[in-house]
Amino acid sequence: QVQFVESGGGLVQPGGSLRLSCAASGSFADMGWYRQAPGSQRELIARITSRSTTDYADSVKGRFTISRDNAKKTVYLQMNSLKPEDTAVYYCNTLPPVDKYWGQGTQVTVSS
Numbered sequence: 858q859v860q861f862v863e864s865g866g867g868l869v870q871p872g873g874s875l876r877l878s879c880a881a882s883g884s885f886a887d888m889g890w891y892r893q894a895p896g897s898q899r900e901l902i903a904r905i906t907s908r909s910t911t912d913y914a915d916s917v918k919g920r921f922t923i924s925r926d927n928a929k930k931t932v933y934l935q936m937n938s939l940k941p942e943d944t945a946v947y948y949c950n951t952l953p954p955v956d957k958y959w960g961q962g963t964q965v966t967v968s969s
Contacts, residue, residue: 859883859958861949866963869939877934877963879949887952890923890934892945893962903934904952917943939967 865877877890886907893899902914903923911923922935932949946962 859955861958861960863947863949863960863963866947866965868966868968870969871940871967873939873967874935874937875939875965877936877947877965879932879934881930881932881949884927884930885951888925888932889950889952889954890921890932891948891950891954892943892965893948894942894945897945899948901952901954905932936965939965941967943967 860882862880863877865875867875869875888905889901890903891899891901900914902917903921904912905923905925909925913921920936920938923932925932936943943965944967946964948959948962950958
């Protein structure tokens with residue numbers, strides 16, 4: 858059974874950093890980090906191919922970095938210069954996402 862387990866979230870002050878991890882139960886090609894803020898739709902914010910080509914939503918470009926360690930079956934999201942509007946639950950999934958693969962996510966709260 859495919860499973861993604863996200864971790865690394867928490868409470869951080871504006872301007873701070875966090876590193877999220879997504880541990881996968883199997884190997885996948887293209888992967889993405891998604892987030893869902895209260896009252897908003899879930900959105901794709903970062904993507905990485907099997908060859909580690911990356912792309913970002915404009916809202917996080919230059920601040921977030923997605924990476925992967927295929928040997929560890931883990932995808933990471935380094936988040937710097939965090940803003941209050943980055944507050945959301947963060948998820949990983951394949952690209953395109955598969956409904957049954959959504960995990961619990963990890964909460965990121967940016968607040969002073």
